[in-house]
Amino acid sequence: MAPVHAQQAPVSKEQAPAGESRKIQQVEVKGAAASYDPRRDDTASKIVVNNEEIVKYGDTNVLDVLKRVPGVTVSSSGRGGEIRMRGLGNGYTQILLNGERAPAGFDISSLSPEVIERIEVLRAASAEFSTQSIAGTINVVLKKSVKAAQRELKLGYGHGAAQNSPTASLQLSDKLGKLSYSFAMNVFQNRFTNEPETTESFFNPAGVMTGLRQSETPQDARISAVNLTPRINYTFENGDTLTSQTFANWANFSQVEAGRIETLLGPIPAYPRLDQSMTNHNHVFREELNWVHKFESGAKLDAKLSGLYVGAGNSMYRFGGGNPAATPLRAFIESDAAIRGLTSTGKYTSSRFEGHALAFGWDGGYQSGDDRRLERDAAAPAVPLPGGDEFYESAVSRLAVYGQDEWNVTPAWSVYLGARWEGIRTSTEGNTYAQVKNNSSVLSPIAQTLYKIPGTKGDQLRLAVTRTYKAPNQQQIIPHRFTSVNNSQTEPDSIGNPNLKPELALGIDASYEHYWAEGALLSASVSSRRITDYTRSLVVFDGARWVSTPTNSGNAKTYGVELEAKFPLKAVMETTTNLDLRASLSRNWSTVDSVPGPDNRLDGQTPLSATLGADYKTGALTLGGSYVFKNGGFVRVSGNQISYQSVRRDLDLYALWKFTPKLQLRVATANLLAQDNISQSSYTTAAGTQTSRTLNPVHRSVRATVEMKF
Template identity: 60%
Template sequence: MHVDAKPLRRTLIAAAIVASFTAHAQEGQPKGGAEQKAADSKMQQVEVRGSAEAYDPRRDDTASKIVVNHDEIVKHGDTSVLDVLKRVPGVTVSGANGRGGEIRMRGLGSGYTQILINGERAPAGFSIDSLAPDVIERIEVLRAATAEFSTQSIAGTINIVLKKAIKTAQRELKLGYGRGPDFTNPTANLQLSDKAGKMSWSLAANVIHQEAGRDSPALEEGYNPAGREVLLRETESSAGTHFDAINITPRINWTLANGDTVTWQTFLNANRFAMDQYSDVSTLLGSAPQFPHQGMWMTNTNRFFHTDVNWTHKLESGSKLDFKLGTAIGALRNDTHRMAFDRGTPTLDSDIYSHGTDRDLSSTGKYTNPLVENHSLAVGWDMGFHNRSDARYQQDLPIGAAPGFILDEHYTGRVARLAGFVQDEWNVTPRWSVYMGVRWEGIQTRVEGNTFDTAHARSSVWSPLMQTLYKLPGTKADQVRLALTRTYKSPDVQSLIPHRFLSLNNSSTEPDFMGNPDLKPELARGIDASYEHFWEGGGMLSASVSSRQIKDFTRQMVVFKDGRWVGMPFNYGDARTYGLELESKFPLKTLFAAAPAIDLRASVSRNWSTVDSVPGPNNRLDQQTPLSATFGIDYKAGQLTTGASYAFKNGGPVRISVNQMAYQSVRRDLDMYALWKFNPQYQLRLALSNVLRQDFINSGSYTDAAGSVTRTSIYPGKMIARATLEMKF
């Protein structure tokens, strides 16, 4: 197998450049003698006996981790967690204006990035973009896998931790209003917490309403093998949407007489999305589609409830047992009515009704034993059972020459999983720590329905893991990391079900969609290495390189099946991906003592990948983002805090298969905010998002012996202004 060495050479050159800048930053520090020895001794004392306030997980954890705290999360007044994540180094969000898209690390989609809520995978059907930032305590970004969490994290893991810290009584109300062209978005958020003896409690509630309108023109072009244009269609499409959501998160903590703690936490999310959409296709060249004029009226409701109880028991030996039992229930309903017209006369009347329920039962536990000096040994388990029932009814009434069609199908999917792990973090010396772990994870899936044969899928994976952190001698500021991992991705229930979702104007660029019961898990071996430099006052600079080798990777492909074009997932050979990430953040006073109170942050990520079974060029993984970057600035002067954030995401053509191509548009997002504190009880936050009004362009093409067809859609970008009044009482 041939691998292009140019990305690796570029990676090494870039890392060398960063190292040279770091060496320059170290000039002026003492380099020996009693002064240096005293500094080293002091540093070692902090590492071993440091207080919780001095602990920095980014700097001191053996496992590489980025932690985004609550203040950073709410800084820009976002209403969706997706808008928060697009500013996190190394993270990109697909989709128009960062909404309704997929969260990606290393630029990889298709579920390669694991998304957790409080350390557990969110059930199918839960919409992550309906999660309000105000109910989140912190976001943890883990570049390399650890045994405690599921190793279904080829690209990495993002763990969203809901609010749970209760330090003092809190009464806070936030009222916000967002406005833009054809866009309104009022919001309200309530935070309550208090203590009563050995019990403490908190309640977070968030309500969102959004109305939006959007025009999305599209162009479809076709050429014969000789290069002559034979098809030209223009589509005018307009849609109006309504979205309502509520998040409620109550939590109660008890401290028992023997020192044990019991925590009960619940998360409730309910949302409703409605859309009215109209489209008209004008055929300027070639044959017209079967249904050129369409109207669609759709309503989608989603309810999700999760509750768990966590018991922590400390033994006399100093060991600790942590046990959690949880359950979740989700319900999803979708009602769609479609009609087609020809010169005002109806040609199609179609109704689709679908509803599904998800039920989860899970248990996790960990036993920690600190008996061996300088070791933190833990043994644990993670098991769960997921049941999904779904039913779909479609009725197409015959009008004129259009044939009638009735589809009544239902299915049940059951997923049982069991995992066990052992991990140990060993402080070899005050400057060198090693994390080693192994996790076994088994998943069994059964899908049965009335329109297809029962499908079974079993997978089990051993994941040995190693990470190490070494703080370079002779300095207080420099350290290196290395991680070796084995991770995987198991197909979800929906991708295994072989029932079809029909497209009205079926073509190679507008295919039906169905699952594939023959999918296999994807396995990956990974290596990560990084260099980090820290300044006093909170500044840091890091450079990291990574590589993943993926076996049996999955790709969405279009095939001609039973007289119709169908999009299906297939295992499609092996792939390799490489990445380089550079990140820096620091107060300006780090460089100039007399500088104003300005904080700067910047990051850039460069990704490469190749797919063995697809000819080049541009044969990279799942529309992988080749280049992304972020830049942010914050300024504080008295009662005013203001700043801006710029996120860049490169695009370009991607070859999905021998016949398929796709195009990603370049994204440039500029957001700005200002916060004015009137007094300790009242403050006003103003924010602008998508200041550059960047359009989102999506394109796909299919080429075979008959020629090529390309469809390009444009979603216009709009700037949104938001004001939020924050009150404490």
Template identity: 60%
Template sequence: MQDHSKPFRLTIIAAAVALAASAHAQEAQTGAAKATSTEAPMQKVEVRGSAEAYDPRRDDTATKIVVNHEEIVKYGDNNVLDVLKRVPGVTVSGGGGRGGEIRMRGLGSGYTQILINGERAPAGFSIDSLAPDVIERIEVLRAATAEFSTQSIAGTINIVLKKAIKTAQRELKLGYGRGPDYSNPTANLQLSDRAGKLSWSLAANAIHQESARPSPALEQGYDAAGRSVLLRETTSYSATRFDALNISPRLNWNLEGGDTVTWQTFINVNRFRLNGTSDITTVYGAPAQYPHQWLPMTNDNQFFRTDLNWTHKLESGSKLDLKIGGVLGGLGNVTRRLAYNGATQTLDSKIDSKGTDRGFTSTGKYTNPLVENHALALGWDFGYNNRTDARLQRDASIAGQPAYLSDEHYKGRVLRFAGFAQDEWNVTPRWSVYLGMRWEGIFTRIEGNTFDTAHTRSSVWSPLMQTMYKLPGTKADQVRLALTRTYKAPDVQSLIPHRFLSLNNSSTEPDFMGNPDLKPELARGIDAAYEHFWDGGGMASISASTRQITDFTRQLTIFRDGRWVGLPSNFGNARTYGLELETKFPLKSLWAEAPALDLRASVSRNWSTVDSVAAPNNRLDQQTPVSATFGLDYKVGQLTTGASYAFKNGGQVRISANQLAYQSVRRDVDMYALWKFDPKNQLRVALANVLRQDFINSGSYFDQNGSVTRTSITPGRMVVRATMEMKF
């Protein structure tokens, strides 16, 4: 792979250098002639101090898409995953509802870095329990920057929580969602005010959700000659209840000399309860070990984070930004597994799991404009996390089987330290360059009472370069190029060499076991884009990207000690490519007499190949080949309405020489209408998943003895939501 890719990399780098040199020469030759009329105003246009005039998508050297609060709450979502599925280039895995995975470039397995206020959430925190109303903005970074962790092979999504504002605010939102076997009342309170040099804000959100749905599955087996030897039909039904509370207080002091001190806390408490049943009918073939199951489960999760931030301005114009923070998280899970064979009980198992996360973080950044048109920054990022888990399993003596007792506990310590330097250089009024370097080291120690203590160490140097050039003779066209080195470190759960048992163990329902020998995945990336902007807020862009990944990780299924086991393993090298088109514009920008209609659309095409797996369909982690979004908003008088369509292609993926996975195509249509009664009261009505499309996924295992395929269906449903929004 290296031999074939080296000429390509050198060609790209050479082209970038040539473009930069050509641009600089052209600016130098024409600078004197244009200084009095053309270029001088452009230097003044770099007035990035005006919040109204500044557009990060257009003005930042580093590529960034910012989704503001108005866009976040537009459709009345109570789940941040539903917000992100409408963002260009972002897809959400799963069949809707809770538990999906956020992906950029269609890649899963943690390739997309998710941050809250610039920092990673601890293990166990469910991002889909974060209410959209407490979010100020969402930043989507397609290429890495040195200030954030470079564990972002696909990209970074930074969720910024609400901050204090300059004017007083009192707002209450009461909502209710309804669908087939689904109800979802919500309440949201926003308060903020100022008192001299002190400003404060409080955002609180409460969610209650009850849901029930069937989930049928079909398991089919064939022998080596292709004859059908197994057919099982599973009827599953689950009733769930979810309660969550988000609280985010913030205090901000403006001190003498321009210093500021900010204290922000985020509290998330949620409980998820499930009452599930599963009945397996074996039409022919070997019967399931536990054909009738009852699986009640309760999951409690608490997450507390607090940060203290001090910003100090020096007389030289430099600035020092220091932040310390603490994290405390708790997870409790109680699962019962009861099984029956007709009227005879065959299993009574109770699993009680508890985990805690305690952590400390410290970040600092020193910025100094050493030279005119430069913005130099140096900083560090330190974090320590201590996670403890205990798991007690009790199996009662039933049907002649002996009683079973398992008391396991393990502890994981993760120490992370990073240092970085970056500089944004405005070489000419049309050409800017961002250069960054980050070193990040991660040290992990895992110990338990059922396995040997494991130590892992990894460290990565990440040189980064991004550049933006505004084409001569126009104010609307610009090109971008980024060269990055990123990585993905294995999480603690993937490293623990403990086996978690499945109930009906098979090649399609294996046990899970961590792998302490996992190595980090390393990636070299290239991103390029052309962007066109026009008056009225319209834009169009085309971007291309590639990543070359070494030691990529894949979930393999093997037969060990008489049982099927799935474990993560490094699996060689892989490559991924992407092409993305995006546009958004008000119709009036093309036709002056057009109605007040805003349009937006995007299409992403992704490819990937894995060297160690034979074609076809040897894509990375069920990568989404094609995704697209289309949306429109229309305003007339007091009424604003709109609709959004999100498309995500599915298809088959070859995981290994013996494994296949499949996901169905997903199409989501959402609609909303907002009626403003007066400046303080408005009603928002929304429809989610109008098409009510089912989600289908399957997994297959095959070898010289034959094959087994398990296919499951998650039914789709439409939800109607109404929210009354009141300011007082």
């Protein structure tokens, strides 16, 4: 809630009756909503990225937005990139869409920044949201605000050495008495080429090279997407509100690649020539009804009912050859999936007890899905192969109940106490394996506190103790094998593990924050997580092929330090220059007790990341830039398996020129340093070591966007 201040306004003698000029006073109550800062005032620690920050660089991909947020890293800015907090991937960071977990199969990189109202980054768990958030939670909130007679159109085009990407977005909103509505639509396309280069090396136990292969895989790809977010809100006579929020997303992806492997030493692979073409379509439709009722006592009930449908389809042609000893590969693979779900959430809040903000709520839902995978000879796609087609059905039911209280103990000290019980039941069955059921439940107590140090202008301390977890996703527990073409230690098949258990974590976060001027912040925080039943992917040889499978393997510990500073130049010196500066630094460590060191870190954890940024405004022109650094290094996945990720440096610049209050031009550049991505994996057995190293080129690009209001 925003603080409210009472302000006394003087009344002149001419306005007051005789003899009462000093007795009658006028009291004016003003709501200081603008002075409310959730980062500073909420007991639960969070960072809020508003729409202005989201669209600043003209990004077409929400992953590019998040890479600049303090404490957040992105594995890659392209399709399928993974969002990470504390440098942790593999599902440790929870991604929410309007407070609910993003639907399975939804690629967040297809979500346009234009349809996002704000992004909330929660470093510590809260009872209101799912506690499947060992590293933290990122909640993407779609546009909800309705402004009278708002009309906005944006047209953009991006170009680079390897990409072309036109975009268009439209925002409409208005009020008609007790009815208000908004409609946002975004359309974008990105066509790009890529030429990854891979080197495979083989060494015997004595360290002598016995094999060397080099390959190039030119790729030509295109992604097209449409986002729609219509919203209708109606206010009843008694003050109740009913809101319909729709989210529809259509995305199509296609790619053609021609792989060629040149063997310089040793035996040639089964398919040194591999041509592949793939098309993928994904569509998501979610409808949410939200009813809010305020009681005379001041309590409020906020209830939601939402339905979900996700459809996905994928088709691929594979043509392999070049080795006389291997039968030529001619495969047509088709897979389809459909997910249907119904969710009910609710929150009852009460301020009946002075100084307390009590809340109780529920979050339950049911989701069913079916998948099919067909594999044919490409020359005769109507004829099934001897292995047969594969069909799967799944069901997920979940229920969570929670309670929480934000208690203002004193004007300087507030405490948040909460608890959430969450249970998940999954069931999968298919024509190639028996039914698999998996049940898990977790009780998560949570405590957070905020203490504003007396006698200081803006110094405060935070502390949070949480219990969180990570449940295995359905793909990890289905015992279905996905095969690789040139099977090896570094290119294995993958198969799920129906006996996989959830990972549990006990976490502690502490921070110091210093506010000394408007928009000025210095912050230092430390954190730690102790994880039990840690899950990692183990690569083993099953007698015929190399296979990767997820396995619970011991315990892990992770801890980190984050520093952040942001302030206008006016806060540190006397100047009229409108320059805002910001910087952040994150250092992370982790160990896995079941893996020998050194470098036995969690899931390729990013050990060090940093951001630098500046925004300068003069008249109608605004200029800015952002530099993002992400360290890499080696990670020992197991006693036999090591992976490597290269250092990453990104420099982006933008300029915004406001011709009129209703017309402006935004120009932005991305990846100015054009630093290539390098990844590597190696596997050692008694017969020797195999290493695979891949270089993915990164290219510069520029984008211009015309923004019009009418």
